[in-house]
Amino acid sequence: MADAEWRRIAGFRVVMSWPQSAHACPPSTPVNLRARIAGLLGVLLIMAGAVAVGVAVAAQVHAPQPSLAAAGATGPSQGKAHGPSLRRSLPVSVDIPAIGVHSKLLHLGISSGGTIQVPSLNTRANEAAWYRYSATPGQIGISVIEGHVDSYQGPAVFFRLGALHPGDTVEVTLADGITAVFRVTGVRQYAKSNFPAKVIYGTPGYAALRLITCGGVFDYSTRNYLSSIVVFASLISSRPPGRAGG
Numbered sequence: 001m002a003d004a005e006w007r008r009i010a011g012f013r014v015v016m017s018w019p020q021s022a023h024a025c026p027p028s029t030p031v032n033l034r035a036r037i038a039g040l041l042g043v044l045l046i047m048a049g050a051v052a053v054g055v056a057v058a059a060q061v062h063a064p065q066p067s068l069a070a071a072g073a074t075g076p077s078q079g080k081a082h083g084p085s086l087r088r089s090l091p092v093s094v095d096i097p098a099i100g101v102h103s104k105l106l107h108l109g110i111s112s113g114g115t116i117q118v119p120s121l122n123t124r125a126n127e128a129a130w131y132r133y134s135a136t137p138g139q140i141g142i143s144v145i146e147g148h149v150d151s152y153q154g155p156a157v158f159f160r161l162g163a164l165h166p167g168d169t170v171e172v173t174l175a176d177g178i179t180a181v182f183r184v185t186g187v188r189q190y191a192k193s194n195f196p197a198k199v200i201y202g203t204p205g206y207a208a209l210r211l212i213t214c215g216g217v218f219d220y221s222t223r224n225y226l227s228s229i230v231v232f233a234s235l236i237s238s239r240p241p242g243r244a245g246g
Helices: 028-059 197-201
Strands: 004-009 012-017 091-096 101-108 128-131 141-146 169-174 179-191 207-219 224-239
Touching (some): 091 141, 197 207
Antiparallel strands (some): 169 179
């Protein structure tokens, strides 16, 4: 632009033009005033944006993490290792009264990458899933139920899993109508880089349940949580079809 001068004020490019004659002078007062106003508005917009981002970050709700007091034990107390058990029956739904969870159970297996499949973040984040290659809930062995802690839209089915404590109950309704009742013995957090697979997926001589979700620090570079929250529970009783919990 031959007859214009470009300047930058507070990060904005402002165009000021005037006749380029020997007798003409820049209309300094009006233009400088407009430039200053534009610059001030720009700074205010930037500050408002920064404040908005800060408020949004501060307003985020973080999932509860297990307390040291909730670590408890990975199994029932000594002498109760061979407690009650149930015959094989596929799980239908899971209820965790202490944290307000009620979810139908998906049945998932192994992904193409060799890891346990997880529910879709886009369509099934509010549903938990039973790992179909584990024992059915109530059978002797370990039954595994997993769920997301959050999704792109907000909290997911196991958002409050880390708030459970030893003594809380987990109820799993089976296809035969029986409800398996488990008692939580411990709630622990493990770094995914040092995940104790043998402890989580071992083969105990009693009916065990593991509830698993993500936890700990979120790595924004990989878009993954760095830890897992694991709830350990064991079968304590069962209810026949049609009988409500007490």
